[in-house]
Amino acid sequence: MQKIATSNREQGTRNQEPATRNLQPDFGFTFLEIMVALTIIAIVLVSVYRMHAQTISMNYAVRFYATAPLLAQLKIAEIETINMEDQTDDSGDFGNEFPGYRWNIVIDDVESETFGDIAEDLKEIDVVVSFNNDEFTYNLRTYRFIQD
Numbered sequence: 001m002q003k004i005a006t007s008n009r010e011q012g013t014r015n016q017e018p019a020t021r022n023l024q025p026d027f028g029f030t031f032l033e034i035m036v037a038l039t040i041i042a043i044v045l046v047s048v049y050r051m052h053a054q055t056i057s058m059n060y061a062v063r064f065y066a067t068a069p070l071l072a073q074l075k076i077a078e079i080e081t082i083n084m085e086d087q088t089d090d091s092g093d094f095g096n097e098f099p100g101y102r103w104n105i106v107i108d109d110v111e112s113e114t115f116g117d118i119a120e121d122l123k124e125i126d127v128v129v130s131f132n133n134d135e136f137t138y139n140l141r142t143y144r145f146i147q148d
Contacts, residue, residue: 061136067098068129068138075103075127076142104128110143121146 029037071094079087091104110122127140 064131064136065138067101068131068136069140071098071101071103072127072129072138072140075105075129076125076140079105079107079125080144100132102130104130118145 087107089104089106091102094101094103104127106126106128108124108126110119110124112119112122115122123144123146125142125144127142129138129140130136
């Protein structure tokens with residue numbers, strides 16, 4: 001019988017909660033958890049913003065380097081339709097079709113000992129296409145043989 005009394009006593013002590021325990025459950029987050037979450041969100045948002053800004057910048061560059069060679073070739077074709085002896089250095093823009101794009105043409109004689117007399121009939125044509133006040137520039141140099 002004494003054995004039964006001991007087991008009842010042990011059961012009684014196991015079911016009792018300590019007096020220092022809080023009877024209300026914990027709800028919400030601690031200040032440290034909130035600060036860690038805000039830090040993670042800030043790092044992610046800054047990274048996403050930087051990636052978005054870089055994508056927009058690369059889009060402008062790709063658009064320019066796809067368009068500028070075509071515009072430079074257009075100017076070369078326009079020069080070839082005009083008599084080369086009448087042509088001089090010139091500059092301008094491409095109008096409303098390509099706002100922000102500008103062009104500059106420089107035509108020089110070619111001097112070369114290697115070519116001899118043929119060099120007198122060669123012209124060096126430099127076309128520079130720029131965009132957004134020279135933020136991007138594209139240079140095209142070509143040579144044309146012009147006989148008198």
